[in-house]
Amino acid sequence: MRPAPKDSTGTPGLDVSLPQELVYGCMGLGGNWSAEPYSSAHVDEAAAAVEAAMSAGITLFDHADIYTNGKAEAVFGEVLARTPGLREKIRLQTKCGIRLGEQGLEAYYDLSRDGILSRVNESLARLRTDYVDVLMLHRPDPLMDPAEVASAVGQLMAEGKVRAVGVSNMSGPQIEMLQDRLEAPVVGNQLEMSLLKRAWLESTVLVNHAEGTDYSFPHGTVEHCVRKGIRLQAYGSLARGLYTGAPAAVPTPAEEATSALVTALAAAKGTTGEAIVLGWLMRHPAGIAPVIGTANPDRILACAGAAEAAAAMTRAEWYGLWVAARGSNIP
Numbered sequence: 001m002r003p004a005p006k007d008s009t010g011t012p013g014l015d016v017s018l019p020q021e022l023v024y025g026c027m028g029l030g031g032n033w034s035a036e037p038y039s040s041a042h043v044d045e046a047a048a049a050v051e052a053a054m055s056a057g058i059t060l061f062d063h064a065d066i067y068t069n070g071k072a073e074a075v076f077g078e079v080l081a082r083t084p085g086l087r088e089k090i091r092l093q094t095k096c097g098i099r100l101g102e103q104g105l106e107a108y109y110d111l112s113r114d115g116i117l118s119r120v121n122e123s124l125a126r127l128r129t130d131y132v133d134v135l136m137l138h139r140p141d142p143l144m145d146p147a148e149v150a151s152a153v154g155q156l157m158a159e160g161k162v163r164a165v166g167v168s169n170m171s172g173p174q175i176e177m178l179q180d181r182l183e184a185p186v187v188g189n190q191l192e193m194s195l196l197k198r199a200w201l202e203s204t205v206l207v208n209h210a211e212g213t214d215y216s217f218p219h220g221t222v223e224h225c226v227r228k229g230i231r232l233q234a235y236g237s238l239a240r241g242l243y244t245g246a247p248a249a250v251p252t253p254a255e256e257a258t259s260a261l262v263t264a265l266a267a268a269k270g271t272t273g274e275a276i277v278l279g280w281l282m283r284h285p286a287g288i289a290p291v292i293g294t295a296n297p298d299r300i301l302a303c304a305g306a307a308e309a310a311a312a313m314t315r316a317e318w319y320g321l322w323v324a325a326r327g328s329n330i331p
């Protein structure tokens, strides 16, 4: 077991930070979400995805205990087992807190102390590793007791099983409530953010506008994360390919216009549509880290130029994409 890293104050976990980077999301690995076992083809697919991600410069891999019913972690564990030295080259992030298909419920949340401890130990066994670099609390559990969460996370960090703690789908006040009890700093917050899912952005400019009530995103969350140095990770960042060639049932005029603009910008700048879509997120000063969920090696490689696309994106181009995606001018 590797000991938990310590910073100069001796506090475990504090030297683990999340830079702005592309993150590989493993939700699409391992087959479907049924109880059906995975096959060797799924392991091969995961190995190809990991190889493509690393070729694209990605070293952080995002999991959750529930992804494809545990199979995403399990196939990833097989890839780690058959690739000596891989674990040391990458960082692993997993999440716990959602329970599916148990206790007669389709879903419920569980951030109890026992729930966190059991789920992390199960994830480590599936991933065939002694530690994860980041543990994210997947969703706010209304029944969670921050002291209990802190006790479980503190134990896992002291045991060297978890190196840093983050959250997902949480507002600024919810993070603060947990942070009051957690010894280690919350290093990341994973939220749905994309050209399609813009509530995080719209809510910042629609203050005092009736239209703003259409967006339930908790105002101040992005600002809280920026002020506290909490890395925002964007899931659904490719908008499931909506603007880069994935067929939409009946595309709206805004979707068509955005796809055309993404294609034109990519051609003009000698990059890919994926890099433009992700670069738009990375251009925002919050330092958003996009989590990409494609398992297609070509599409993974097409994401590689996102940071460069962000750096080359003018203010007018950034606003142009936003206006196209919202289908109307900003106030």
Ligand SMILES: NC(=O)c1ccc[n+]([C@@H]2O[C@H](COP(=O)([O-])OP(=O)(O)OC[C@H]3O[C@@H](n4cnc5c(N)ncnc54)[C@H](OP(=O)(O)O)[C@@H]3O)[C@@H](O)[C@H]2O)c1
Pocket: 024, 025, 026, 027, 028, 062, 063, 138, 168, 169, 190, 191, 234, 235, 236, 237, 238, 239, 240, 241, 242, 244, 245, 246, 247, 291, 292, 293, 294, 295, 296, 299
């Ligand atoms: N924290 C949370 O609550 C939460 C929730 C959801 C997801 N996540 C994480 O975020 C990651 C990314 O989320 P996501 O997978 O929903 O979003 P995404 O990256 O926007 O979409 C990936 C999906 O879109 C498809 N796709 C992308 N481009 C395409 C194209 N041009 N043509 C056809 N299909 C295309 C991919 O299929 P192919 O594989 O065939 O390319 C894949 O199914 C997940 O893997 C997971 O790690 C977190």
